[in-house]
Amino acid sequence: MLKMESACKSYNHRGRTVHALREASVNIPEGDFVAVVGPSGSGKSTMLLVLGGMLSPSAGQVFLDGQPLYDLGPDQRAKVRRESIGFVFQTFNLVPYLTAMENIQVPLFLAGVDETAQKERAAVLLERVGLGDRLDHKPSELSVGQQQRVALARVLANDPAIILADEPTGNLDPDTSNDIIEFLIQMNAEGRTIVMVTHDPRAAQRAKRTLRLIEGGLNA
Amino acid sequence: MQIRTLVWREIFERKNQLATSLLAILLGITAIVSMKNITFYSEKAVARELDALGANVLVLPKSASVQDYYRADMQDDEFPEEYVSRLAMSDIQGLDNLSPKLAVPIELEGKNFTLTGILPKQEFQAKAAWKGAGIFARPQGCGVVVDLPGAPEATAKETLIRNRVIETLESDEVLIGADVAASLGARQGSTLRALGEEFSVTAVLPETGTVDDSRIFAHLHTVQRLAGKGAVINAIEIVGCCDEISKGLVQKVNKLLPEARVVTITQVVDTQVKTNQMMGRLSMIFLVIIVLVGGASIANYMYANVFERRREIGTLMALGAGSSLILKMFLLKALLVGLAGGVGGCLAGTVLAVTLGPKLARIPVLPMPMLIFWATGISVAIALAASYFPARRAARLDPCATLQEL
Numbered sequence: 312m313l314k315m316e317s318a319c320k321s322y323n324h325r326g327r328t329v330h331a332l333r334e335a336s337v338n339i340p341e342g343d344f345v346a347v348v349g350p351s352g353s354g355k356s357t358m359l360l361v362l363g364g365m366l367s368p369s370a371g372q373v374f375l376d377g378q379p380l381y382d383l384g385p386d387q388r389a390k391v392r393r394e395s396i397g398f399v400f401q402t403f404n405l406v407p408y409l410t411a412m413e414n415i416q417v418p419l420f421l422a423g424v425d426e427t428a429q430k431e432r433a434a435v436l437l438e439r440v441g442l443g444d445r446l447d448h449k450p451s452e453l454s455v456g457q458q459q460r461v462a463l464a465r466v467l468a469n470d471p472a473i474i475l476a477d478e479p480t481g482n483l484d485p486d487t488s489n490d491i492i493e494f495l496i497q498m499n500a501e502g503r504t505i506v507m508v509t510h511d512p513r514a515a516q517r518a519k520r521t522l523r524l525i526e527g528g529l530n531a
Numbered sequence: 532m533q534i535r536t537l538v539w540r541e542i543f544e545r546k547n548q549l550a551t552s553l554l555a556i557l558l559g560i561t562a563i564v565s566m567k568n569i570t571f572y573s574e575k576a577v578a579r580e581l582d583a584l585g586a587n588v589l590v591l592p593k594s595a596s597v598q599d600y601y602r603a604d605m606q607d608d609e610f611p612e613e614y615v616s617r618l619a620m621s622d623i624q625g626l627d628n629l630s631p632k633l634a635v636p637i638e639l640e641g642k643n644f645t646l647t648g649i650l651p652k653q654e655f656q657a658k659a660a661w662k663g664a665g666i667f668a669r670p671q672g673c674g675v676v677v678d679l680p681g682a683p684e685a686t687a688k689e690t691l692i693r694n695r696v697i698e699t700l701e702s703d704e705v706l707i708g709a710d711v712a713a714s715l716g717a718r719q720g721s722t723l724r725a726l727g728e729e730f731s732v733t734a735v736l737p738e739t740g741t742v743d744d745s746r747i748f749a750h751l752h753t754v755q756r757l758a759g760k761g762a763v764i765n766a767i768e769i770v771g772c773c774d775e776i777s778k779g780l781v782q783k784v785n786k787l788l789p790e791a792r793v794v795t796i797t798q799v800v801d802t803q804v805k806t807n808q809m810m811g812r813l814s815m816i817f818l819v820i821i822v823l824v825g826g827a828s829i830a831n832y833m834y835a836n837v838f839e840r841r842r843e844i845g846t847l848m849a850l851g852a853g854s855s856l857i858l859k860m861f862l863l864k865a866l867l868v869g870l871a872g873g874v875g876g877c878l879a880g881t882v883l884a885v886t887l888g889p890k891l892a893r894i895p896v897l898p899m900p901m902l903i904f905w906a907t908g909i910s911v912a913i914a915l916a917a918s919y920f921p922a923r924r925a926a927r928l929d930p931c932a933t934l935q936e937l
Contacts, residue, residue: 389851393850420533469851
């Protein structure tokens with residue numbers, strides 16, 4: 312389903328070339344749940360962004376269902392993300408001035424869903440993550456755990472086949488972390504492919520398999 | 532959720548930051564709308580004044596001043612009535628009506644009035660020597676005062692007020708101003724005694740609000756005789772063809788009558804015209820200032836807004852937003868700011884003009900609804916132009932850098 316082939320990514324930082332990815336290759340079949348672990352600065356987040364069509368590699372290619380992702384233009388890749396890929400961020404990245412419900416409506420709006428259907432779908436998803444009574448709360452009025460659950464509900468809005476999660480439990484306490492991992496396991500059980508970058512060994516253990524990234528190189 | 536919801540919510544989330552930019556453009560539009568409004572009504576007032584004056588060229592003694600057009604003939608200095616003949620016999624084009632005047636102060640029933648001698652048009656025409664060569668043989672009309680639509684038609688004698696010339700006036704007839712009629716209790720058909728002679732009132736002139744209201748108009752030659760002044764006059768009012776005035780009619784009359792002073796009404800209302808021109812120039816200066824200050828303020832705000840929202844922009848891109856949607860979001864915000872600045876500025880400017888116009892320019896100022904389109908057009912154009920580059924920067928942001936995930 313998702314395949315990265317000999318991907319390299321380097322960039323300049325204060326006059327020095329930093330190699331975030333070195334000839335990294337991975338094949339992630341449909342329905343897989345992969346945890347990517349490694350020390351800080353090893354290129355985990357870079358790999359996730361490259362897989363999600365957000366960051367073009369300096370060399371190599373990413374294939375989604377056999378289609379070379381970086382042969383597409385930026386707006387076409389945005390369309391692919393809209394339809395097939397969901398991102399979960401460590402810092403949740405909710406839009407601060409929108410309510411929980413409106414945050415979930417955003418990807419639906421981007422996909423061209425009408426407003427009534429957006430609201431119905433958002434309410435169902437918030438109910439699913441246990442926030443049916445927080446529809447009109449803004450992120451600042453929610454706890455960090457609740458914010459991450461809103462982010463999870465948002466990622467499900469367009470029913471993506473692939474979920475890319477960057478340290479989804481990084482800012483959470485153990486109990487809330489466990490809840491979030493449970494949600495990810497549920498999503499995987501529904502047939503979605505999940506790639507999760509994490510520092511947390513307990514979270515990584517819950518995945519079907521673990522990849523280790525060291526200095527931009529992947530080890531199974 | 533629609534794009535306008537995103538834009539609207541964000542505006543209210545950070546309304547304090549937006550307030551300065553909005554205020555800059557709002558104040559600018561306020562200033563320019565108020566000036567435009569006042570200038571428009573000021574120009575109308577000048578046009579109305581010119582129309583009410585009727586005559587547009589004055590021939591006066593060399594030493595005369597023209598502080599007040601209506602008092603222009605009330606000078607101590609005089610010049611020969613023969614000047615009228617010179618003008619009438621000349622080949623100068625564009626002289627439509629001539630009205631020589633001699634003003635003599637008189638006292639009636641303890642009150643001061645002005646006995647003004649005028650020469651009826653019939654007497655010009657009666658002089659055989661002027662026929663065929665004088666002004667009445669030439670085409671006329673371009674400088675004649677046009678009747679205002681809807682205005683009641685004046686009776687024959689009362690046309691003096693607007694046309695400055697009457698057809699006939701007998702030596703024992705007078706026309707009296709509205710104040711004279713009120714003060715003396717006189718009306719059409721009454722008789723009054725001035726300088727030892729009895730006159731019949733043939734018409735009471737409509738009120739003008741000028742010194743003409745306290746005038747008694749009699750035949751020029753009668754006034755000359757009673758005042759013992761001989762064939763002299765104080766002024767000649769001329770209804771000149773505007774086109775000819777612009778082609779140098781005043782200079783031609785000056786050449787013909789070098790001992791006299793020839794002025795046009797535009798010189799009399801020069802201060803008002805200059806004020807209008809100054810307001811017009813100020814409007815342009817303000818427009819430039821608005822473009823620079825308002826535009827810079829909005830551009831600065833938008834750049835700051837893009838920087839502040841880069842994480843949000845990156846998130847939207849990660850969720851599948853294309854660059855065109857990001858561009859639209861910022862331009863829609865600019866459009867709303869421009870509309871708010873334009874409409875708010877237009878309303879504030881109109882209130883300012885209606886309130887301050889009568890005090891500053893001494894003219895009544897009414898709201899001009901059409902200005903709202905003009906004001907919002909300018910305001911929106913400035914806001915969009917100033918926001919285009921910040922919006923384009925937002926649309927071209929690297930989503931990875933904005934997410935600070937590297």
